[in-house]
Amino acid sequence: MSTLTGVGVSPGIGFGTGYVFAREIPVPPPGSRHGGDAAAERERAGRALEQVAQDLERRGTLAGGESQKVLEAQALMARDPGLAAEVAGLVEAGTSASRAVYEGFGRYREALAEAGGYLGARVVDLDDVRDRAIAVLEGLPALDVPSRAAEPYVLVARDLAPADTALLSPDAVAAFVTEEGGPTSHTAIIARAMGVPAVVACRGATAVAAGTPMLVDGASGLVRLTPSAREVEAAREAAAARRSALAAVGGPGATADGHPVTLQANIGGPRDVPDALKYGAQGVGLYRTEFLFLGRRKAPSPQEQEAAYLEVLKAFPGERVVVRTLDAGADKPLPFLASSDGEPNPALGMRGTRLFQVHPEVLADQLAALARAASQASARVGVMAPMVATAEEAVRFAAACREAGLPSAGVMIEVPSAALRTADLAAGADFFSIGTNDLAQYAFAADRQVGALTALQDPWQPALLDLVALAVAGAAVRDRPCGVCGEAAGDPVLACVLVGLGVTSLSMAAASLPAVRAALALHTREECVRAAQAARAAESAESARAAARSHLPGLGGLGL
Incomplete structure (x- = not known):
């Protein structure tokens, strides 16, 4: 397939190699048990959640603006007393810290998903906190997208959480493409704020091989895979012409x-x-x-x-x-x-x-x-x-x-x-x-x-x-x-x-x-x-x- 189609939510043309961001934190196996020291395991789980909360706050401070508030709210999820009590109860019953975190977040997740609306949209945020905590507990690499690159890349994902995009800039990311989301999703809002082209609800995007050149049209929702040099040049010329036309218009808003x-x-x-x-x-x-x-x-x-x-x-x-x-x-x-x-x-x-x-x-x-x-x-x-x-x-x-x-x-x-x-x-x-x-x-x-x-x-x-x-x-x-x-x-x-x-x-x-x-x-x-x-x-x-x-x-x- 040479072209994917989604919903354009942030206009503009972006070109770069595709970077497929996949959350590959393994699910802790059901029935996972700790070694018997419940107090130590509880403390380990608590330290992991607090580490995640502090990292989210750090990212928020660096990002500023709307992202800071969103990430601070995410940090509160990691510090939620009800969640801590849920995890502690599971650990007391013999469940390992990683599995206890997974199951504890799972119960909250179900409640949010059923609520729908604003709360339903927070499921991806909750999953992000959960996965980051499990990564800490299991000694796995942090869930991060590159904030710097030799050339701007197209960030491809099933969906993106606030922490994924907080420290990104247009210098690093040429465009966003996600399989899920809509015009009011986090990805759409952040892309528009950054002035980066974005396409959401693009089925099959994460199946694209990493490193595939991608030409993204954030207005039409079209994503061309491995475009020809002529197509890329034409798109860049059109984008340059568009920037010139926009820059030529100033002053208060008015019709012709x-x-x-x-x-x-x-x-x-x-x-x-x-x-x-x-x-x-x-x-x-x-x-x-x-x-x-x-x-x-x-x-x-x-x-x-x-x-x-x-x-x-x-x-x-x-x-x-x-x-x-x-x-x-x-x-x-x-x-x-x-x-x-x-x-x-x-x-x-x-x-x-x-x-x-x-x-x-x-x-x-x-x-x-x-x-x-x-x-x-x-x-x-x-x-x-x-x-x-x-x-x-x-x-x-x-x-x-x-x-x-x-x-x-x-x-x-x-x-x-x-x-x-x-x-x-x-x-x-x-x-x-x-x-x-x-x-x-x-x-x-x-x-x-x-x-x-x-x-x-x-x-x-x-x-x-x-x-x-x-x-x-x-x-x-x-x-x-x-x-x-x-x-x-x-x-x-x-x-x-x-x-x-x-x-x-x-x-x-x-x-x-x-x-x-x-x-x-x-x-x-x-x-x-x-x-x-x-x-x-x-x-x-x-x-x-x-x-x-x-x-x-x-x-x-x-x-x-």
Whole structure:
């Protein structure tokens, strides 16, 4: 087979020899027993888990940004008291340390896999901690991918855990190709943040022989094996032309006929600010504050929150910075946020703004810290709530914001009910931001972390575009701005369609900004409107994208 096909999740062309990363930690045999000294074996298991936790923290410190928070959360998995008790109990019964770790993690793994949603996506993280601990106990080499190489290589894997990619750079990796994952998987998010081409859900990728030359197209999802020199040269020329075309477009976002479209960055904290500035972000459209809270056993103090918010606000004087309040709950459990146990479907449970009804003090502290930070900077601060479903919730959140001294309160459109009745929500909300990932998940009843359901998570699904159009129209009735802050905003073709639907701002991973800016600058608003109409009239995601492209003639010059 000369070509593999997957889902392109980070545009660009990457070429290099394939490095197949396989986790080959052998499963400790069932019935494995230790020599009789249970205390020594317990201590050995504890030391291995602590060594893994410290290594994950070290990697996080070196990586910084969003990766640091994710790796710190992984380190907490290794130090989980419940897991330690589980392992200790198995060792007391005579099980060897390696097998006890394997079985202990296995029980947690089953619970996470059954939960689905955010928790289900953490299975690969849990497996990574388990395998690293077993490798320590068995004296095996560490599970690592090369962080340096003579030439950039294509990293191929079944899936990738946060620790696998934390210390990688575009200088070492030409592209990512994984057999599993979807548009919102860890691999996709990291690839877009790094500006590295990536293809996921690519069946047969790990069967490719190590060292095989691979040409990866992160837009189309095509992976060519052993391409000819002519193919590689043509791809490189196209990539160079694309970079030149993107670099030639600067300034605020706008269509070819001058219709303004605010282009902003999604960030997880102060460490993400340099890239946002580098790529010309017009402020921040989504500040994910949960990265301040994840991996901790108690909430960050109001003073710590204030400092983190202020650092970001000062980086964007006079610009709009939209801060999302803590998005946590049953599917993103935090030790200090107790919610109802045993929810059969955490994705439909106590999460987002619903949780603040149970823990109003957490919201109050966060809003107060934001208000203090806002008073010390010139950035125009907007605060929005996640998972709002009703007008009552929007009014209640807006009242809390104004009581704290924050006059601009908005809500995220992630639930179909909110998209259908946006005009009603506008009675309380000053602005809206559409989260396409969750909106697709709930509209299609398709878990966003399940690779087999990738097709239903495609933001080009006409039904999803219909919901976006409804939300934008509802916001317009009350003269409210409505943006998109899902990863769909970073697709240059879809960005044009979203503008054609009436979206007023687009927020994305910083590295995606140049391509979106250039795509808009090459097309008039009327062309975007026609592209949007054609996409909505289609019957499938694939035909919607093709129909939209037929009305956007400037895309060819950008290699999109």
